[in-house]
Amino acid sequence: MSEKLIRERNKLLLSVILFLILLIVEKTGILPFLPEHSLWYLPLYLIPYFLSGLSVVKECFLGIKNRRPFDEALLMTVATLGAFLSGEFAEAVAVMVFYQMGELFQSYAVGKSRKSIKELMDIVPELAHIEREDGTVDTVDPDEVEVGDMLLVKPGERVPVDGIVRQGESMVNTAALTGESVPREVFPGEKIISGCINGEGMLRVEALKAFEDSTVSKILELVEEASEKKSKAENFITKFARIYTPIVVYSALALAVLPSLGLFLGTKIGLVSPAFFAAHPPLTWLYRACTFLVVSCPCALVISVPLSFFGGIGAASREGVLVKGSNYLELVSKLKVVVSDKTGTLTKGNFAVQEIEPWEGISKEELLRTAAMAENGSTHPIGLSILSAYKKWMEDSSKANASPEDVVVENDPMKHSSGKESNTLPFPENTENRSGAGLISIVEGRKILVGKAKLLEEEGISVPQQEKGAATICLVAKDGQYLGRILIADEVKESSKEAVSKMKQQGIENVVMLTGDSTPVAEAVGRELCLDSVYGELLPAQKVEKVEEILSSLSGEGEKRSGYLAFIGDGINDAPVLSRADVGIAMGAMGSDAAIEAADVVIMDDDLSRIPTLIAIGKKTMRIAMQNIVFALAVKFLVLILSAVGLANMWAAVFGDVGVTVICIINAMRLMQNPKSI
Template sequence: MSEKLKKERNRVAVSVAFFLLLILVEKVKLIPIFNEHPLFFLPLYLIPYFISGYDVVRECFLGIKNRRPFDEALLMTVATVGAFFAGEFAEAVAVMVFYQVGELFQSYAVGRSRASIKELMDIVPEYANVEREDGSIETVDPDEVKIGDILLIKAGEKVPVDGIVRSGESMVNTAALTGESVPRSVFPGDTIISGCINGEGLLRVEATKCFEDSTVSKILELVEEASEKKSKTENFITRFARIYTPIVVFAALALAIIPNLGLLFGVVIGVFPPVVWKMHPPITWLYRACTFLVVSCPCALVISVPLSFFGGIGAASREGILVKGSNYLELVSKLSILVTDKTGTLTKGNFVVKSLCPEEGISEDVLLNTAAIVENGSTHPIAQSILQAYKERWFGDQELLTPEEIVNRSGKGLIARVQSSRVLVGNEKLMEEFGIAYQTGEQNCATVCHVAVDSSYLGKIYIADEIKENSHEAIMKMKEEGVKEIVMLTGDSRPVAEEVGEILGVDRVYSELLPANKVEKVEELLRGLKKDGKQSSYLAFVGDGINDAPVLSRSDVGIAMGGMGSDAAIEAADIVIMDDDLLKIPRVISIGRRTVRIATQNIAFALGVKILVLLLSAFGFANMWAAVFADVGVTVICIVNAMRLLKRS
């Protein structure tokens, strides 16, 4: 509990104690002279009133001064002042004191829900140890680290920026980033991300990003922006409170004035006997109006609904899932279609050469060597698998030729000029474009890479990508969470895509797609969700690479997998899964559905109780104590309900 919250707690505790003591003194008549006239108690009751509520009264007057009077402070102040005029001192103080109890409860709940997100702030490193050329170590601010600097990270220290391990072995704790409790091993050559904690040993890391572009900095930006994007439910409550508050103020004013004028006019013209005026004096309607104001305070809605969504975002962040705004948490709860990329999302993305199939008269060495020359320097996973096979299986460290020029045909392959020859490495579309006859026949779950020099076909290379162990389980759980259809979009060949789709239980598979074709398919699926121009269910796209950024942006909800891999994916996505765990997708859907369910429960309960007590108070069947329950009691119940999101389930 923060120091500020402790002070608020102590202030409320003092006012409650003083208030209860006054009730005891008044009811038991411990000081008989005070009971001779009620006004003797007024100064005493004003003490706990102002101890607990001076900030509410101050806020009320500031609102009037700034021409924004219609808020909870105005309702509480007018209602309590009216109760004092009606001679109900104890009830006036009770309204203010218990209103502050509700506010204290709210502050505590917000602090609890914010704690999960604030934990992310702890991942920010305070310093960086930079090794200079002369061997000296300089401690600098992480902002001062430059790309290429060598950093020394001791056991227990945080990694200040993203980099590559140059020497040392260790176990690093990534729990704050990914939600994984098991540390990861890192070795020379491995990538390490900022915000991790070095568990043991000494690491020398070469910085590959400056602090402002590093993982930890981007995560904090996402967290800070999340509160700005409100859900439809939150926006509705905000607009509702803005319209609702002035309406109830004028309704209470009408309740205090109109019945009195009606009774007075009726007595004057002889419709009512004078005794009716005595039975219903003006003070009665003033008291009912004050009760009406207390009941109508929209605290339960204004507090508990945003708290529900804030708690949902906190619950997700605790599990390594960053949600950029409560609007996306609401949308993900209503998903009908989930569209996913294949490579790196459903599969591991670590391709390996499975087999070589050269044409007659061509050796496997020539086929692999030719493909490796063209792929040399490329960062594409297929290119890396060919280069790895070249290096480890046949040619060791033999230096490759460098192409004179190279052209990348998106979705087809590469065209290179090597020693005056045109070399093609790609799929069937590339071969067909240049009129080259190629071998047919596929291997299950393997990508085919054809190789040709000028007009001669050299053969094909089968490259396999493993399916993730939890892909099938994740898809089944997504369907259990209400996703009606899983669609896979991939640039891979049709046989490979269909084989993967069948193994995983995907409903629809679209293969051999360029990035632009993926956007077109998503557009087509989005149009199918609209009926009569309205959209009641939504579409999410799951991807992991730079080429997925356009589709992530176009979908209703973009989910980036293994978000540390692509800055473009992080920027384009609405939800970022901090690691490659597919099971976190059904988890965030579950959190979203639970959040919306709790927010809806709070709205229904608060409105139901308030409407009932409002009607009772207008007809004189509910006193100020009932109003206190309808305001503070309902608020506390709704807050407790919202806090259920903080518990793991």
């Protein structure tokens, strides 16, 4: 609890003690010099009233001054002043004290629900140690780090920017970023993201990004933006309160004036007996109007519904999932179709060369070397796998004069980035990427093509008909001559099959995969994961068209659709589809900046099992929000009617306002439990 909340709590506690003492004194009459119902009690009751409610009264008059009078402060101030005028001093103080108790409870609940999100603010590194060429070390602000700087990360410090480990081994804690409690081992060649905490070893890290472009900065931007995007339920409550508050104020005014005026005029013309008028004096109607105002306060709705969504976003963040707004949390709860990319999403994106199949008269060495020359310097997973295989062959051949036959190498994008290949492989003088087709490189004046049959055919190179397998096939040609093909396979993530199964348990009717990879490869992955539909050999524009087609198949239009569609992707080419889907979900650890920017939800550790948990959190958030709306409105309208006809006093009104608010807040706080139990 913050110091401010502690001060407010202590003030309120003192108010409650004084109020109870005065109530006992008044009801028991133990102080004979203060007669029962005497105005002497008024100044005494004003002490706990202003001690607890001075801030509310100030807020009321400030709202009137700024021409925004219709809020809870006005309702509470007018209601309590009316109770004082009616002679109900104890009830006036009780209303203010219990209202402030509800506000204090709300502040505590909001603070608790925001705790998991606020923890993200602590991931910001405070400093960075830059090692200069002369061996000196400068300690600077992370904003001053430039790409290429060599950073020293000491044990216990946070990594200031995204980078690559050049020296040292350690365990790093990524819990605040990914929700994963188990530390991850890093070693030379491994990428490391900003904000994670270094363990026991000293690390030398080369900066790959400036601080403003690093993971930690992107996360903070997402957190700041999340509160700005409201769900339909929250927007409904905001609009409801804006219309509802002035209506109840004028209704209370009418209740205070019109019955008394009507009865008075009735006595003058003989329609109402003076005895009936005397039994229902103006102060009675004023008291009923004040009761009406107290119970009409929309606190329960204004507080508990946004708190429910905020708690849902906080629960998701503890699971390593960043939701950019409560509107997306609402859409997640209504998903019926999940469409996913393949590489890096359902699969590891960890390509490895499986087979090398040269054409007649071409050696495996020449085929692999030619492909590696074209891909030298590439950052594409397929290119990296070819370079990794060539590096492995070089190492083996230097030891035992081995050939590249049956080379199978686990792809490590960082292990061949040190420049060793450049000692034997020339870099391309010019490179052209053909989206969805392949790569054309000019190396030492020779034109090399690596890609699909479509690419070679466009360049006028005939491709022999060969059997297609469940692997990515890279065809290679040089100077118009077909050299052969390299078969590359990608591993399915361990979590993918379980994630697909759990998504269906959460009500997802169709799980679809879209990929630019070959159809046989796509179908093999689809069978392994039990997907409902698989579409292969798609260009980025065709992925958008396919998503449009699936969206049109969902019944209804606009907000009246029976279900919504989410797309999961990680690459730059996925950005258009992420933007078009109802909910775009990006992989934060391996995903491109463009994909993360276009997405509505970011999974920080690339674990697909986070998605079923997110859907469960979204559904529970919606259930709790709707429970609070229905319960609050039902109780309020009931007490409103009873107070208007004089069957409910101000104590009932206090329950209808503060009591309902506290119950709704407690209900909303259920989202703060362990998300895995949802």
